[in-house]
Amino acid sequence: MKNIFSLTLISAVLSVSVAAQSPKPVPEKYRELPLSAIKPTGWLRNQLQIMRDGTTGHLDEVHPKIGNDNGWLGGKGDAWEETPYWLDGAVPLAYLLDDKPLQQKVKKYIDWVIDNQRPSGYFGAMTKDEREKNVKVDVANCASGDDWWPKMVMLKVIQQYYSATNDPRVIPFMTKYFRYQLQALKSCPVGKWTEWATSRGTDNVMMAQWLYGMTGDKSLLELASLIESQSFPWSDWLGNRDWVIGAAAQQNEEHWMRRHAVNVGMALKAPAINYQRTGDPNYLKSLKTGFNDLMTLHGLPMGIFSGDEDLHGNDPTQGVELCAIVESMYSLEKIIGITGDPHYMDALERMTFNALPTQTTDDYNAKQYFQIANQVHVKRGVFNFSLPFGREMNNVFGMRSGYTCCLANMHQGWTKFAAHLWYATPDKGLAALAYSPNNVTAKVGAKNTDVTIRETTRYPFEEGIQLELATASSVQFPLHLRIPSWCRKATVAVNGETVQTPEGGKVIVLNRTWKNGDKVTLNFPMAVSTSNWGRNSRAVERGPLVYALKLEETWEKETEKDEGDYFNVFPKGDWNYGLVDKIVKDPAANLDVKTVKPVTDSFIWNLQNAPIEIRASAKKIPGWKIVNDVAPQPVTDRNGHFVGKVDEKVETITLVPYGCTKVRVVAFPVVK
Known part of the structure; x- marks a missing residue:
């Protein structure tokens, strides 16, 4: 089954049978490609190979919390977020690299989760009541279940697996679970077990809407609205400056979950996800206001907001948690697809090429919990963090520095960035919205013709990018190309002939009949400049x-x-x-x-x-x-x-x- 999200949503918008008060979903500006479509090359592939050889490929072997009697394999060990976090990066890595051993390693977790779904639709590790009381978790006794939050991450894992494999078990599995959840939430709401679920409900909304795009089942929109109503109102907060001002002014225990930088990173996509479901343009205004205010009051030069763990202003001595970076990157990748706004494409690259690589060791086996912009040493200490830690281990490089959530979650950063270099377009073309060396293969044009584009570049260090097309037959399709906002005037050439000299901050379109061997050359002159910060x-x-x-x-x-x-x-x-x-x-x-x-x-x-x-x-x-x-x-x-x-x-x-x-x-x- 292929992704019919855009067609389904357009149909929903046009349907005269939809009541006036019903949500009016909108299609994405750009649609994600299957996970197997993009193959990183060059330095980016090397980065992923390092991760495969390090903790991303072997976390279950070196991190006892995941390796010992894992709950997601039927054991009594980790049954919460760290195993799904790890898989959320390891699954895309396995398919980006076509690594069969890693695919087999991650698949055993997915198989256990799918194969052990309860008759009611509930899934996850065996609960205490199931083990000790032999209780069956169903709608009537949903309280015998467990926290909604880690299941939100596991749904992302299984969705990515489906994108790569089209495993026919996935759609029925998700359908059954969401039917259970729609009923169970009425007596076991999102926040029943933890406030983490309440603060991160957008991830659950996003997956329900993804399945709606696959099946057209309108009960999924009802579910998405219900989850949204039981979760933190991030869209309202982002559009209301009182929230970000309060986050800048307060560092006490009151309402700290709404200042928690990882929660904020996940929540950035909330207005876009809600816009996707409802078509209400006010959500996009909230997103624009919130992101601008966040980066104005809390932004740091490397493209991320402070968060050590709470939002903590724009002083260059404030820290930022690694989890906040990778979650913000993923939110931006979703926002880009839904809105098509180049501003968020620029933000993604700035965050990826500056904040992300500095916070892990070369072998990807150790990480910092908090990095600092002006980091004049790395050592044990209290520092000026909102969560200083009596252990004094928040700033060092280690597997156990800070909390191990980041040890499990850091793997989605590079992998999901690589998987979102290209998107499909509504006009049956391809869009290059972030740049790094890779090969992409997709079906384009009126006849769904296979085309491969080889992207050769030393970007972000050098100005040139070359795209070479390979196709068995000539094919007409549009090629969308982002021109970064920092580039005053780019040069775009086809087979050596300049065809456009666009200014930055836009996405241009080359719509023509392409033949095998055609080459597109992009040149983005990189002028030096200075920018003002805290x-x-x-x-x-x-x-x-x-x-x-x-x-x-x-x-x-x-x-x-x-x-x-x-x-x-x-x-x-x-x-x-x-x-x-x-x-x-x-x-x-x-x-x-x-x-x-x-x-x-x-x-x-x-x-x-x-x-x-x-x-x-x-x-x-x-x-x-x-x-x-x-x-x-x-x-x-x-x-x-x-x-x-x-x-x-x-x-x-x-x-x-x-x-x-x-x-x-x-x-x-x-x-x-």
Whole structure:
């Protein structure tokens, strides 16, 4: 069964039998491709292979919480979120890489879940009442079931598996479960067991609406509306500035779940999901308002909002949880498909190429719970986090640093980004909405002709992208191409002939008859610039990348019985520099960009592989020192200048892509 979401939704919109008060679903602007359609190549494939060889492919072997007597395999072990979290990244990885052993590993969990669905439709690990009282979980005694929340994640896992395999068991499985849930929620509401389910109900709504797109069963829209009514009203909050202002002002225990950054990252897609179901454009206004306010009050230079764990303002010394990054990325990927708005495409790339790679080790076996924008060292400590942890383990690199939710959840970041490089279009074409090396194969045009597009690029480091088409016969179809907003004017050529020179911030369409071997070349000139951030700091940017001070690193490995192995990272050189003000006044004339090494297929996001360096003039600020484990941003005047004592000597500092660093300064004070 193929995805008929767009056709079903259009039919629902046009149907005269739908009552006036009924939701009026709208089709996506762009439709997700099957999981098997996109095959990463180049450095992106290498990143996924590292994950396969590391914790993504072997978490069940190295993380006892998942490996021991797993509840999702019928045991008495983990029956909550960590196993579904892991599978939510491991399943797409298995099919993106065509890795048969990993496919078999993840499939045993999916098989157990599907094969052990209860007659009522309920699914999941065996509950306490089932084990101890031999009670059958059904609508009449839904209280003998368990938390709705982890099932929301497992539904995402099974949906991705279906996208890759078309397993005929999936649609009946989901249909049966959602029929159970529609009735059970009336006496066992979303928040019966945990507030996590209440705060994250959008993921449940999203999956009900996905199944509606497959089957057209209108009871699924009723279910989606019911779940939404029992969950946190994120769409209202995002559209109402009182929420984000309150989150900025309050760091107490009251209402902390609505400030929890992972909840917020998941909730970003709520207005888009609700718009998809109802067609109400006010939801899109709420999304625009909420995302803008969130990034204004809490945004950090690497493209993510603070959240350590709560939203915590825009000071460059605030942290952000790894789970918040990967969940925000996924929300943006869903928002892009529903709205087609290039603003969110830019936001996705900025977050992916800056915030994501810096928070894991090269081998993908250890992670930071919280990263900091201006991170002048990585070590045990309390720091200035809203959740400081008496264990002092939130900032180090380790498997058990912070909570292990991120150890399980970090795997969806790169995998889902790779799976959303391309989308299908309503006009039977293809859309490249984010860029990285890959091959995509899909059916296009009036006759559903197979076409493969090979994307060759060293983006985001270099300006050029080449798309080469392979098709057995000529075929007419539209090719949608995103032009990033940071690009002032792009060049688009077909077979060497320039066909468009569009400005940034839009999606252009090349609608023509394509033949085998046709080549589309995109050039996005990457000018250097500076941007303003918290406490009047400045960050240096080029293309989709933010650049940070290059500091040679000293890694120290430590081990403790309860914490396992972990790493501290310290800088070898001085970090307390301010950028001279001429850089802000004229970045192009005063920043020197150098390509220092090629981006190869074996590229890893680390200091040794950083391919681009930017030389900048700077002066030391002697009084800028570490206080309580962070480097508080120096005070500046309203003109943006630090007015304290500054060394007279002008030095040349080197900046590298933020994603290649572990210790750094990215938000610089400005000095005269």
